[in-house]
Amino acid sequence: MRNWGYQVPIIIVLLIICVSVAYAGSSIGITPVKKSYFMKPGDTIRDSTTIIYAEPYASVAKIAAYGDFAEWVEFEQDSVKLPAGGPGTTIRYTIKVPEEFGSKTSMNGDIRIELLPPAEEFKAKGTTGAYAAIGMIVNLKLPRPGKYLEAAFRPIENVNAGEIVYFVLDAKNYGTDYLKDISGKIKILDASGNLVLTVSTGVTSLASGGEGQLYGYWETENALPSFYTAVAEIEYGGDNPATSKGMFLVGDLIIKINDVLVNTSHRDVVMFDIALQSLWNAEISNVFAQIDFSNSTGFNVGQSKSTSENIGPRGKATLKAYLDSGYLTAGEYTAHIVVHYASKTVEKIVKFTLDGEKVSDGPRLNTLVYGLFTGTNLLLLIMIVLLVNLFIFLLMSRKRDDDLKRSTYEKPTMQSNIYPLDQPIQQTQPIQQIQQTQQIQQVSQINATQQIQPAQQTQHIQQTQPNTVVSSDVEGSLDRLEELMKK
Template identity: 25%
Template sequence: MSRTTLNRNCMLVLAAFVMLFALAGQSLALGVAPTQKVIDFEPGQTKEVKIQIINDQQKDFKAIVYARGEMANYTNIRDSLVTVKANEKMKEFRFNVSMPSSIDKPGDHEVEIVVLEFGDDVEEKAIVTARVAVVSKLIVRVPYPGKYADAKLFINSANVNETVTFKVPIYNFGDEAIEEAWAEIQILGATYEVIGKVETNRIRLEPKSENSVKAGWLADVNAGVYHAVAIVHYDDKTVRVEENFEVGNLLVEVENVIVDEFRLGEIAKFDIIVKNTWNELLKDVYGDVKVVDEKGSIYTNYKTASIDIPAYSKGVLEAYWDTKEAQIGKYDLDITLHYKGKTSRKVIETHVNIDSITTKRMPTAEVVGAKSGAGPEFIKQNSVLIISVIILIIINIGWFIYFKKSKK
């Protein structure tokens, strides 16, 4: 293969990468609603189902619609090619599901309706380029013989000494009525010991129906993470669901600051006593410590080492300040604690003398909020941009190597 051919192929590959990631930015142009729909199984019946193709960017495009999955053979799509105009924000699409005479296995059976966007010239070209695909899932629910229920658990958390609300939706997937359904909810502590119990109201459920039961619990406990187990009783059967929930706010607070054996002009050591008010071990707790004078001048900006603090326990963060430029007077000790993606801040009035540093106790710290920056959500929301930047770097490296070789 000649150098010219090789270079041309390299450029084509690089161009393909550029096009691929440029098209990735169009992923929000196409949508579908609903993304999931449930219908009951009716032997031998045909059901018409409607979905909406969403044209978010209000542009002209064509799409191919097809079915895949377990129930695809029972799905009839009359016109698989759909044309969407720029002035159509939503385009209705209909298809039929022809139920068989029987399905041996009870429960949920799925078919996915895939909407695949193509370029405007899909009918003129033998080879076309797909751009974006979205999926609407249809679930055909086959009832269980007799009485069969499932449940979920939703919890509205609360502050300490407020009421936590439990909601338990119960689904009767059987073909017989459930005369009485209710839930007993156990609240477990950090070591999974039972610290409370409540019972919900009681309901009746017709076949293939849903309803909810509720209960409340007074959270007269310390702040922290707790666990709820709901035992759902329906006639002579039970089903179990469980979830974690929180009481109060996750907080690490500064309790005291101690400075021993100090002389002005030397390095002062601050022992910052911090308390974990949560019912779990907190790892990698650290602080940013500033010393600020009355005019706003910052004398030090010190990051402490990280420590682990057990539940409901205290720890000591060590910070240092070289006082050779300091004078006798009043300063603010500004402490920001970092823990589990959150921060809390406390400003303490501090008096510097010849041979002592004393602090004035201040109000309890408050949670400032979660950290910003490159956390998991940031990365998730900007993944296309990040990948595109990486590809552009690779392309630039490729161009550099190409031009370097061509000069030889």
């Protein structure tokens, strides 16, 4: 007979987990999800949290506190009714710190809301009672006797070389004493842990439980692009300084070749994956690589151009390139890789070996363009083909429209002239056109006659005027002769 003794507890636990998971997926939540308090001996804090419940049926929530200070928490009520699909329900609580509580300076706990499913569902599903619980994490900071300070860096923003790095430290006095002349030193270490320089912060003072900030900055004009670590030591008069660490990047318009993977598993093509890392705090576009290949004697055996990529701020990217190796003999080869970006270049040389016999007598077109139909290149080719087809379509459409217009304006006039069979066919004109032609000829003759008459009159005047002049001269000469004879 099977012994079920040790399996029964496991089955019960699994049933409870299944029921809890089923109800944990219900529409219930709590806001906020975390709170932190700084309290002194004898302090009292009253606060609240809100339950978000959106199930279509009403329910009841049990409220309890758990953790290091559970006995210090009091609720207005131990349970609350949650209406079906109702608005948020507020839970109010009070935390009272006793005058004496030992040597602890930090306590953690949570205010837990345990949802009891409705009895109707239990009856329908035939399950035992189980709770789906949600909670709000509560951190309680208690003062230490004497002097005690905690400090932490705010996130340090990355900058480019030549810009200023600003440091902000949040400091809080968790001791019972007043802290005066709080100041700090920030050591800046490079990626290898070497000290670059030390920066001083400002000075501040804090009462017990008080909060404040310390500020510092670093001008990175001569800094090398790299990751840096800032280590702060804050002096406040206590036994040990408060410390904090933060990391940041000083960027430059530099791309590093982190690695080059060479795949020679296919004898007819060698594939290259060029892994890049940008140290610039902005996007760098159109990054690509050109590769020159040479054999063991230094003779150039081919070239290749990689895919093109845009690298985001401090981002990474991988360029892909291909070499037609089917016609190359076995041996060692060198790839001289030059990565182009923003009018700059970075180079790397890698060696690889080809094994086995060659599989072709020369470069093959399908292998030379092996990498052409990948990534952005494929999209570019598709766009070019579409544009060419669109251009051809527009050109043909325009030609068709021109032909249609020409056929409309140059449509021949159909004439139906009947000639006797025994006479040759002569080209005739419509009667109206003949009449118009005759009228035009008559008008032309009249205009010509009017132009001839003035010309004839002018010629007559020119012919008569000289005769008149001659007769006048003769008469004058005779008159003078008669006068002389009289004298």
